[in-house]
Amino acid sequence: MLRFWSGGNIARNKAMVEQLQRYGVMSSKKVAEVMETVDRALFVPDGNPPYFDSPMAIGYNATISAPHMHATCLQLLEKNLQPGMHALDVGSGTGYLTACFALMVGAEGRAVGVEHIPELVASSIQNIQKSAAAPLLKDGSLSVHVGDGRLGWPEFAPYDAIHVGAAAPEIPQQLIEQLKPGGRMVIPVGNIFQDLQVVDKNLDGSISIRSETSVRYVPLTSREAQLQG
Numbered sequence: 001m002l003r004f005w006s007g008g009n010i011a012r013n014k015a016m017v018e019q020l021q022r023y024g025v026m027s028s029k030k031v032a033e034v035m036e037t038v039d040r041a042l043f044v045p046d047g048n049p050p051y052f053d054s055p056m057a058i059g060y061n062a063t064i065s066a067p068h069m070h071a072t073c074l075q076l077l078e079k080n081l082q083p084g085m086h087a088l089d090v091g092s093g094t095g096y097l098t099a100c101f102a103l104m105v106g107a108e109g110r111a112v113g114v115e116h117i118p119e120l121v122a123s124s125i126q127n128i129q130k131s132a133a134a135p136l137l138k139d140g141s142l143s144v145h146v147g148d149g150r151l152g153w154p155e156f157a158p159y160d161a162i163h164v165g166a167a168a169p170e171i172p173q174q175l176i177e178q179l180k181p182g183g184r185m186v187i188p189v190g191n192i193f194q195d196l197q198v199v200d201k202n203l204d205g206s207i208s209i210r211s212e213t214s215v216r217y218v219p220l221t222s223r224e225a226q227l228q229g
């Protein structure tokens with residue numbers, strides 16, 4: 001697993017963002033601003049060093065992704081997270097990225113999380129309520145739903161940005177269908193060997209796909225399979 005720094009000695013969210021900038025993971029000012037605004041400590045389970053650059057267990061065989069992966073995905077999607085746009089976060093887990101998306105698209109936009117473990121949906125809502133994205137949850141422009149994310153969330157489609165936080169054996173067709181022309185999806189694809197794929201829907205509806213980097217995510221699967229480990 002790629003890791004940019006170790007040790008639990010980073011004590012502040014801002015210092016974590018500065019480390020991401022120092023290591024060249026983050027160049028976008030907008031992404032730095034949103035990651036500074038949404039304190040990761042509110043989303044990492046108690047007892048873990050919140051700013052350590054590593055995924056961490058959140059129960060139910062799931063993890064919160066590492067800060068460098070959150071930064072990478074936010075940067076890849078930045079142009080599709082402009083004010084007023086629609087964003088879907090599949091496998092929203094702790095709700096961290098959904099909260100970041102919501103702050104980027106603002107009250108005129110829409111940020112939707114879909115997670116298939118009801119307990120994680122409930123705790124993610126509590127996390128978001130403590131965060132800077134709480135007003136957006138209250139006004140309804142941010143919502144988190146229990147569901148099978150492989151089916152997307154048609155109610156608020158089409159989406160300018162889709163992030164998938166778990167590795168799919170192949171790109172789910174429903175997610176491609178729910179992507180707006182001009183939209184972008186970032187999705188880890190593969191089983192043991194996985195690539196973070198960037199899927200662009202062109203204005204004529206055709207699809208362009210490229211691989212950004214090798215990654216290691218938990219699988220995008222059924223709830224039963226995940227709970228059985």
Ligand SMILES: C[S@@+](CC[C@H](N)C(=O)[O-])C[C@H]1O[C@@H](n2cnc3c(N)ncnc32)[C@H](O)[C@@H]1O
Nearest residue numbers: 062064065091093094116148149165166220221
């Ligand atoms: C690596 S975790 C990422 C969570 C989130 N991005 C975060 O950082 O907190 C992947 C999440 O995908 C969820 N997941 C896996 N398969 C799913 C499916 N079919 N539908 C919805 N969620 C799914 C898992 O329960 C887990 O919470």
